Amino acid sequence: xxxxKNEEGTEFRLVxxxxxxxxxxxxxxxxxxxxxxxxxxxxTELAKxxxxxxxxxxxxxxxxxxxxxxxxNGTTEVAYISKETPMLMYLNTHVALEQMRVKAxxxxxxxxxxxxxxxxxxxxxxxxxxxxxxxxxxxxAPIFADLDVGQGHTxxxxxxxxxxVERPSDPEEDYSQLSPLSFHFGHKSPGDNITLYSLLVQxxxxxxxxxxxxxxxxxxxxxxxNTCGWIRGEGYNMLKMAAGAFEVDSVxxxxxxxLYTELRRDLPEFVSVVLLPKSGGVVExxxxxxxxxxxxxxxxxFYGIDNSLYPHTFEIxxxxxxxxxxxxxxxxxxxxxxxxxxxxxxxxxxxxxxSMSLLHHVxxxxxxxxxxxxxxxxxxxxxxxxxxxxxxxxxFSVLAPSPRPLPKNVLLMMDIQFMDIK
Amino acid sequence: MNSNIVLSGxxxxxxxxxxxxxxxxxxxxxxxxxxGSWMQAKRLSSYYEERHSLxxxxxxxxxxxxxxxxxxxxxxxxxxxxxxxxxWSNMGFVDHKRKWLFPEEALFLMESNMLEVTYNDxxxxxxxxxxxxxxxxxxxxxYQVYCHLRRHGYLVRRHQPLATDYEVSIKLxxxxxxxxxxxRKKKEMNRNIDIxxxxxxxxxxxxxxxxLSMPVEKQRKKNEEECDITEDDDVDDDFFVSSDKxxxxxxxxxxxxxxxxxxxxxxxxxxxICDKNEKNQNKSKQFNNPVETExxxxxxxxxxxxxxxxxxxxxxxxxxxxxxxxxxxxxxxTDYVTVNVPLKQYLPEGIRIxxxxxxxxxxxxxxxSLPRFDPVNPNDKDLxxxxxxxxxxxxxxxxxNWKEYKIKLKKAQQCVEKDSPADILWQGEVTPLTRPExxxxxxxxxxxxxxxxxxxxxxLKREIPTELASSFKISFDVFLPDAKFKKTDPGKPNHRxxxxxxxxxxxxxxxIHENTLKDGVPVHWAVLDNGDxxxxxxxxxxxxxxxxxx
Numbered sequence: 001x002x003x004x005k006n007e008e009g010t011e012f013r014l015v016x017x018x019x020x021x022x023x024x025x026x027x028x029x030x031x032x033x034x035x036x037x038x039x040x041x042x043x044t045e046l047a048k049x050x051x052x053x054x055x056x057x058x059x060x061x062x063x064x065x066x067x068x069x070x071x072x073n074g075t076t077e078v079a080y081i082s083k084e085t086p087m088l089m090y091l092n093t094h095v096a097l098e099q100m101r102v103k104a105x106x107x108x109x110x111x112x113x114x115x116x117x118x119x120x121x122x123x124x125x126x127x128x129x130x131x132x133x134x135x136x137x138x139x140x141a142p143i144f145a146d147l148d149v150g151q152g153h154t155x156x157x158x159x160x161x162x163x164x165v166e167r168p169s170d171p172e173e174d175y176s177q178l179s180p181l182s183f184h185f186g187h188k189s190p191g192d193n194i195t196l197y198s199l200l201v202q203x204x205x206x207x208x209x210x211x212x213x214x215x216x217x218x219x220x221x222x223x224x225x226n227t228c229g230w231i232r233g234e235g236y237n238m239l240k241m242a243a244g245a246f247e248v249d250s251v252x253x254x255x256x257x258x259l260y261t262e263l264r265r266d267l268p269e270f271v272s273v274v275l276l277p278k279s280g281g282v283v284e285x286x287x288x289x290x291x292x293x294x295x296x297x298x299x300x301x302f303y304g305i306d307n308s309l310y311p312h313t314f315e316i317x318x319x320x321x322x323x324x325x326x327x328x329x330x331x332x333x334x335x336x337x338x339x340x341x342x343x344x345x346x347x348x349x350x351x352x353x354x355s356m357s358l359l360h361h362v363x364x365x366x367x368x369x370x371x372x373x374x375x376x377x378x379x380x381x382x383x384x385x386x387x388x389x390x391x392x393x394x395x396f397s398v399l400a401p402s403p404r405p406l407p408k409n410v411l412l413m414m415d416i417q418f419m420d421i422k
Numbered sequence: 423m424n425s426n427i428v429l430s431g432x433x434x435x436x437x438x439x440x441x442x443x444x445x446x447x448x449x450x451x452x453x454x455x456x457x458g459s460w461m462q463a464k465r466l467s468s469y470y471e472e473r474h475s476l477x478x479x480x481x482x483x484x485x486x487x488x489x490x491x492x493x494x495x496x497x498x499x500x501x502x503x504x505x506x507x508x509x510w511s512n513m514g515f516v517d518h519k520r521k522w523l524f525p526e527e528a529l530f531l532m533e534s535n536m537l538e539v540t541y542n543d544x545x546x547x548x549x550x551x552x553x554x555x556x557x558x559x560x561x562x563x564x565y566q567v568y569c570h571l572r573r574h575g576y577l578v579r580r581h582q583p584l585a586t587d588y589e590v591s592i593k594l595x596x597x598x599x600x601x602x603x604x605x606r607k608k609k610e611m612n613r614n615i616d617i618x619x620x621x622x623x624x625x626x627x628x629x630x631x632x633x634l635s636m637p638v639e640k641q642r643k644k645n646e647e648e649c650d651i652t653e654d655d656d657v658d659d660d661f662f663v664s665s666d667k668x669x670x671x672x673x674x675x676x677x678x679x680x681x682x683x684x685x686x687x688x689x690x691x692x693x694x695i696c697d698k699n700e701k702n703q704n705k706s707k708q709f710n711n712p713v714e715t716e717x718x719x720x721x722x723x724x725x726x727x728x729x730x731x732x733x734x735x736x737x738x739x740x741x742x743x744x745x746x747x748x749x750x751x752x753x754x755x756t757d758y759v760t761v762n763v764p765l766k767q768y769l770p771e772g773i774r775i776x777x778x779x780x781x782x783x784x785x786x787x788x789x790x791s792l793p794r795f796d797p798v799n800p801n802d803k804d805l806x807x808x809x810x811x812x813x814x815x816x817x818x819x820x821x822x823n824w825k826e827y828k829i830k831l832k833k834a835q836q837c838v839e840k841d842s843p844a845d846i847l848w849q850g851e852v853t854p855l856t857r858p859e860x861x862x863x864x865x866x867x868x869x870x871x872x873x874x875x876x877x878x879x880x881x882l883k884r885e886i887p888t889e890l891a892s893s894f895k896i897s898f899d900v901f902l903p904d905a906k907f908k909k910t911d912p913g914k915p916n917h918r919x920x921x922x923x924x925x926x927x928x929x930x931x932x933x934i935h936e937n938t939l940k941d942g943v944p945v946h947w948a949v950l951d952n953g954d955x956x957x958x959x960x961x962x963x964x965x966x967x968x969x970x971x972x
Contacts, residue, residue, distance in 0.1 A: 038772055043770075065772070065774065084789070086786070088779065088781060089751045091764070092762075093751060094768075095765075096749060099748045099768060100741070103743070103748075104741050109739050109741040110738055110740050110741055112741075137770035137772075138770050155721075179721060180722065181722050181724065181727040207728065209738055210728040211728040212738055213728075213738055247823075247825075249741070249743055260754050268821055270743075270821070272750055274752040274754070275753050276753065277783065277787070278790060280789065280790040288458075288460050291460035291461065295460065295461070367724075378724075379721070379722075379723060379727075380721065382721055419465060
């Protein structure tokens with residue numbers, strides 16, 4: 001526990017089951033190095049002697065089962081060692097999942113599917129990461145499905161996605177180097193279009209089933225599902241819907257007893273619902289920091305971590321692309337043509353006429369070739385941002401990850417905006 | 423504005439190089455008014471920066487080219503002796519052979535680097551001039567409108583009241599305005615008015631459009647710069663190597679896995695993202711979905727996501743778990759959880775746990791979990807709602823897996839629907855707009871019906887006539903640009919302008935009536951919104967009359 005401060009940085013000595021938590025100050029970077037022992041960040045083992053770089057705003061927790069020595073270089077907002085962590089509980093959760101995998105492997109049936117629910121800022125996605133990483137460390141390949149459209153852990157915000165975790169995530173990069181399967185949702189909260197959200201959740205579950213059918217390893221390894229922190233009213237119904245769509249085997253509720261009892265009551269009895277404690281290191285984020293995190297995610301998509309990527313800016317003519325938006329404005333049922341359902345409108349693909357209002361919006365590049373394909377349920381292959389619009393020349397300037405031309409010409413508009421300034 | 427500074431030749435040259443004198447545009451009050459969003463704060467700060475840098479720019483002019491004026495705080499006017507440039511033809515006035523400028527005119531000239539005003543023999547800075555001039559005579563809004571119109575080339579004079587009835591009766595007004603101008607005017611009058619109308623519309627349109635496109639243009643430039651830099655930096659061996667790799671790996675992929683890659687050629691075109699590609703390649707070699715064909719090198723297709731290494735077909739059947747043997751830790755309804763020593767085979771490499779330990783739930787909860795209050799009003803708990811019995815019955819379905827559960831649940835729900843006593847209503851052709859299941863809350867029903875009307879109290883308030891005296895006055899007369907313009911004999915203005923702020927109330931009927939003068943010159947209301955000027959005018963309108971026949 002001795003903190004030796006010298007010009008080379010601060011050293012922290014952790015004994016077994018300690019956790020070192022630190023936050024990186026804004027506009028600073030911290031370089032972390034493990035000098036000796038064994039440690040892990042959210043389930044990923046640290047390599048001895050490798051220098052890990054964390055940029056502004058990063059919140060890191062190094063946990064050790066054995067004890068280790070960590071050296072930090074740079075300005076941290078807080079850095080302290082905590083002895084009270086729910087890591088043992090999380091590890092046991094993993095052990096239970098692993099037991100299920102073993103059983104599924106023997107019987108050649110489906111592996112465990114776990115959904116993690118809870119209010120905002122209790123460490124849902126962190127638990128997902130830990131469970132996925134532990135699984136991957138045992139040679140499993142669990143699917144990480146992210147239904148949290150607000151933050152976007154597999155892809156940028158405004159999408160639902162899934163990826164197969166075959167190796168532990170990189171402490172610096174999270175899962176950003178894996179190729180996610182993403183569906184366009186376009187809003188920051190599921191509440192903005194519940195019909196579309198449930199449609200996409202079901203579609204994602206279908207696709208994951210398809211993959212499970214093809215690969216035994218994936219099937220046995222199961223699925224870890226992350227959800228968003230909306231747990232009241234419609235949000236609660238969405239959780240139940242997602243549990244049904246993925247046919248989950250266990251539900252992990254973090255830190256809310258009320259939600260736990262409700263789910264116990266409302267889910268079929270063969271689903272195991274458990275309540276888990278949250279970590280004391282979880283930091284509550286304000287609305288502002290959430291927005292900032294969202295923006296950083298999109299920036300990271302285009303510019304990479306540490307500005308390691310160089311996106312392209314080029315012009316495209318209005319006529320070169322077809323822009324759509326999913327969800328038509330709401331109409332009262334009484335105004336609809338006979339036999340038409342209002343719900344249909346929520347998932348309807350509506351063409352968008354190019355105008356100045358498209359400026360700075362993020363657009364998904366759909367894998368669909370034309371409107372005849374089912375655009376709503378087609379995955380997206382990337383994103384662009386319209387950075388300028390020239391109405392006279394009838395052309396947009398877009399920020400895109402690859403050079404001209406766009407691979408497909410169907411763009412789907414998001415509510416989410418991104419300004420290309422730093 | 424310090425006349426003591428003498429600039430060297432090179433400094434002068436540098437100052438004259440700055441060419442972009444366009445004022446950065448901004449959007450309306452919605453964009454400026456702080457809404458707490460992070461995006462907006464970022465945009466605002468960049469906007470401030472841009473404006474700040476423009477204001478900071480040094481303005482240099484030869485001392486000899488500046489007209490010297492003296493501020494007269496008693497008269498709220500600027501006196502000067504020697505005029506230069508063209509401005510004198512349409513600005514200021516002469517009185518007893520002294521030449522005077524109005525404060526707005528002087529300030530405009532100062533800002534356009536044509537005038538230096540001294541007060542007590544000390545030159546005024548622009549900031550001082552603003553303070554001095556604005557406190558007397560004119561207000562900021564008036565000056566903003568004045569500048570706006572001047573910059574668009576209009577000739578703007580302070581409003582001259584119309585001739586009174588008496589003056590008209592003795593034909594004084596005709597005497598003044600009678601000259602060669604009248605001949606010309608007659609011909610052009612009608613046409614001019616039309617043109618100006620168009621112009622003013624154009625101005626207001628222009629403001630919006632420029633406001634949006636300007637920052638974007640700059641941004642794009644910045645972008646391009648960034649791209650340029652990258653290109654310079656990255657032209658090294660690494661770059662080319664990685665792109666080669668990419669192509670080779672692609673062919674490999676398509677051979678082995680037999681994917682249909684249709685748009686490949688387009689992607690072979692090398693981009694700077696190879697960097698990422700390569701990273702990807704190195705780090706996830708065992709990853710069986712090579713991602714090179716993707717648009718951004720990261721996203722994967724449904725087909726690819728699903729098709730992996732050839733592996734035996736697996737059964738999607740749900741496993742029956744025995745949760746009495748597989749134990750998930752659970753902190754619900756207990757104070758202590760004993761964490762057993764897990765078997766080593768289930769633990770990832772590098773994790774060893776020797777002894778079982780206890781997790782103190784109470785202590786943890788009290789330390790880290792905030793007591794989460796039930797947001798439901800405590801009083802609501804005591805309320806009892808009278809639901810029909812069939813609503814209350816919860817469908818309990820017992821099943822052993824999801825498949826069975828879903829089928830059973832569906833059946834059970836159908837039963838409920840059939841049992842509803844209101845069911846008879848759906849048998850005919852005309853059916854109710856809501857279903858009994860919708861009756862979860864009043865808000866839900868209302869949203870289904872969409873009958874909630876927006877009721878705006880403000881509209882009602884405005885309709886109550888106020889007895890306050892009219893606070894509006896016509897500020898300026900506006901003339902079309904005309905080389906033959908004479909300020910002593912300006913003739914009939916093409917437009918008149920009243921000034922109001924966007925936060926002010928809409929002028930009531932009385933105001934409008936009073937400000938519309940008899941000579942038929944259109945009156946425009948310049949509405950200022952944080953420095954942006956928009957012109958509005960009121961039009962006479964006849965409402966359609968409802969005629970009933972029979």
